Amino acid sequence: MPKPFLSIERLTQQYPDGQGGTLTVFENASFGIEKGEFVCILGHSGCGKSTIMNILAGLAEPTSGVVKMDGFEVSGPSLDRGVVFQNYSLLPWLSALKNVTFGIKARYPDWSADKVEAHARDFLAKVGLEGDVVHRKPSQLSGGMRQRVSIARAFANQPKLLLLDEPFGALDALTRGTIQEELLKIWSGTEQTVFMITHDIDEAILLADRILLMTNGPFARVAESVEITIPRPRSRTEIVEHPNYYAIRNHLVQFLGQRSKELAGQQSGDAEQSPDNVRIDMTSAEKVEEDIAPPPLRAVND
Amino acid sequence: MLGNLSINQRAAVLSVVMLVVGLLIWEAAIPAQKAAEELTEYERLTGGGAPKAGVPPPSQVIAKAWEQLSNPFYDAGPNDKGIGIQIGYSIYRVLTGYLMAAMVAIPLGFLIGMSQVAYKAFNPFIQVLRPISPLAWMPLALFIIQDSEASAIFVIFVCSIWPMLLNTAFGVAGVRQDWVNVARTHELGPIKTAFTVILPAAAPTIVTGMRISIGIAWLVIVAAEMLVGGTGIGYYVWNEWNNLDLTSVIFSILMIGVVGMLLDSAFGVLQRAVAYAE
Numbered sequence: 001m002p003k004p005f006l007s008i009e010r011l012t013q014q015y016p017d018g019q020g021g022t023l024t025v026f027e028n029a030s031f032g033i034e035k036g037e038f039v040c041i042l043g044h045s046g047c048g049k050s051t052i053m054n055i056l057a058g059l060a061e062p063t064s065g066v067v068k069m070d071g072f073e074v075s076g077p078s079l080d081r082g083v084v085f086q087n088y089s090l091l092p093w094l095s096a097l098k099n100v101t102f103g104i105k106a107r108y109p110d111w112s113a114d115k116v117e118a119h120a121r122d123f124l125a126k127v128g129l130e131g132d133v134v135h136r137k138p139s140q141l142s143g144g145m146r147q148r149v150s151i152a153r154a155f156a157n158q159p160k161l162l163l164l165d166e167p168f169g170a171l172d173a174l175t176r177g178t179i180q181e182e183l184l185k186i187w188s189g190t191e192q193t194v195f196m197i198t199h200d201i202d203e204a205i206l207l208a209d210r211i212l213l214m215t216n217g218p219f220a221r222v223a224e225s226v227e228i229t230i231p232r233p234r235s236r237t238e239i240v241e242h243p244n245y246y247a248i249r250n251h252l253v254q255f256l257g258q259r260s261k262e263l264a265g266q267q268s269g270d271a272e273q274s275p276d277n278v279r280i281d282m283t284s285a286e287k288v289e290e291d292i293a294p295p296p297l298r299a300v301n302d
Numbered sequence: 303m304l305g306n307l308s309i310n311q312r313a314a315v316l317s318v319v320m321l322v323v324g325l326l327i328w329e330a331a332i333p334a335q336k337a338a339e340e341l342t343e344y345e346r347l348t349g350g351g352a353p354k355a356g357v358p359p360p361s362q363v364i365a366k367a368w369e370q371l372s373n374p375f376y377d378a379g380p381n382d383k384g385i386g387i388q389i390g391y392s393i394y395r396v397l398t399g400y401l402m403a404a405m406v407a408i409p410l411g412f413l414i415g416m417s418q419v420a421y422k423a424f425n426p427f428i429q430v431l432r433p434i435s436p437l438a439w440m441p442l443a444l445f446i447i448q449d450s451e452a453s454a455i456f457v458i459f460v461c462s463i464w465p466m467l468l469n470t471a472f473g474v475a476g477v478r479q480d481w482v483n484v485a486r487t488h489e490l491g492p493i494k495t496a497f498t499v500i501l502p503a504a505a506p507t508i509v510t511g512m513r514i515s516i517g518i519a520w521l522v523i524v525a526a527e528m529l530v531g532g533t534g535i536g537y538y539v540w541n542e543w544n545n546l547d548l549t550s551v552i553f554s555i556l557m558i559g560v561v562g563m564l565l566d567s568a569f570g571v572l573q574r575a576v577a578y579a580e
Contacts, residue, residue: 059483077486089480093502093578102498106488139579157488 004032011065026220038194040204043214049197082159086166088146090138096149097134107157123156126186144175164196216264225275243282325360332359358549366549391533399458407463411470436461450530461522462515469511473504505576513569520562
């Protein structure tokens with residue numbers, strides 16, 4: 001079996017627990033992401049989602065294990081892996097436009113200033129920011145607009161992998177809805193591989209090709225990989241009509257509400273922890289009910 | 303009547319009223335010299351007719367100010383130079399010492415702010431050296447440098463270094479990790495990160511330190527020049543005191559205040575230029 005584009009291999013993160021022992025957040029976690037895939041990861045707070053994200057971004061080092069992208073081991077931050085942070089992380093002394101050109105200049109140092117600006121305006125326009133508003137400082141923008149700028153900055157750099165760390169966590173539900181659609185719009189024209197953390201089940205179903213489900217920590221693991229069998233293009237109002245929507249949603253709710261706890265705290269021993277693939281498709285003739293049943297407690301590596 | 307005016311206009315009216323009332327009280331409080339004819343014989347015998355040195359009334363100070371400011375750059379020998387020349391010397395010394403201090407304090411502050419080790423290593427020295435009155439360095443400076451001009455500049459250097467150093471270190475250490483992460487994910491090198499992210503992020507704190515430093519430097523230069531003598535506004539004050547010319551003393555005190563205010567407001571402008579809202 002060929003290695004996926006992004007391959008997370010036996011990732012382990014431990015911290016000292018303050019009493020001389022160690023606290024294992026997750027252990028031997030392994031999963032892959034294909035090129036062009038949009039993958040969301042869902043799990044309760046404290047299960048190590050953000051840690052995985054920081055390791056993928058190169059901002060943190062795992063205790064052990066490796067991350068390989070395109071066959072090369074990831075080490076340290078890189079322009080190949082763009083990040084959209086939850087708190088936008090715009091530089092407050094720069095205008096929206098300058099925040100985007102800041103990224104582009106770092107990515108394409110030999111571009112002319114005109115080309116950089118045109119590229120930046122292009123991507124800001126894709127998230128609906130045009131005209132004088134691009135000259136405003138982040139403090140003069142609403143939360144939704146700030147996150148749009150942050151998304152434009154990340155997409156403008158065309159990284160091989162885009163990491164979104166709960167990008168809409170701080171936004172109200174209505175704003176979140178519009179920006180989700182804008183994110184889909186800006187994403188659909190590209191071959192961009194996206195890995196996104198979220199707490200919002202509906203958001204994950206709307207956006208993702210695949211959802212990774214994490215059990216609670218300590219000894220959290222990526223237990224399941226749920227394929228979203230709803231065809232694109234999707235819209236918020238239409239996907240709820242799809243026969244697979246509630247089946248998938250119920251499966252996710254049930255996992256997060258119950259099984260994430262039941263599966264928590266199991267040590268892996270030395271086994272690699274790969275997620276079980278789950279495919280729920282109510283449209284096909286034979287319903288693969290058995291796949292929805294709880295998988296064996298320990299994933300067996302194929 | 304005042305109701306129609308803006309807050310600024312009302313404040314300006316009040317300021318002018320306070321100034322006029324203050325000057326009138328001052329003017330009225332100075333007893334006039336009695337004319338010679340009114341003196342009793344006893345007073346004349348005991349020297350009562352000679353003009354007494356007293357605190358001058360504001361009218362005399364204003365006349366003096368007019369006279370000095372209408373020709374600020376005259377130079378009639380070592381002890382008789384225009385106020386403009388004296389202030390010029392002081393500003394030159396302050397800026398020289400201050401800029402030298404900035405060149406040391408800001409890079410060093412960056413280092414201390416970015417590195418825990420450097421912070422802990424430098425901290426004991428800073429804590430001991432910082433509370434020393436800058437003038438206490440004067441004898442040592444005079445002995446080692448053997449030049450009064452350079453010693454005065456050295457004293458300015460010493461007194462302006464601390465607020466800049468500490469504020470730079472504080473500002474740099476307090477830069478939000480998110481912004482540093484933005485630099486890291488954009489693969490900016492350490493120098494580029496320092497100039498494009500940390501410097502603008504810490505600039506408001508650094509400029510606040512620079513503003514405190516220039517204020518202290520201007521306080522200290524007066525005292526330093528009283529000690530080293532020769533030229534400068536501090537020397538001018540002391541020289542006029544020796545001449546018992548209190549009108550000039552009061553005038554030069556006011557000039558010290560005005561120049562200090564101008565220096566401070568220049569940094570106020572700079573501070574507004576680098577400020578940002580989160």
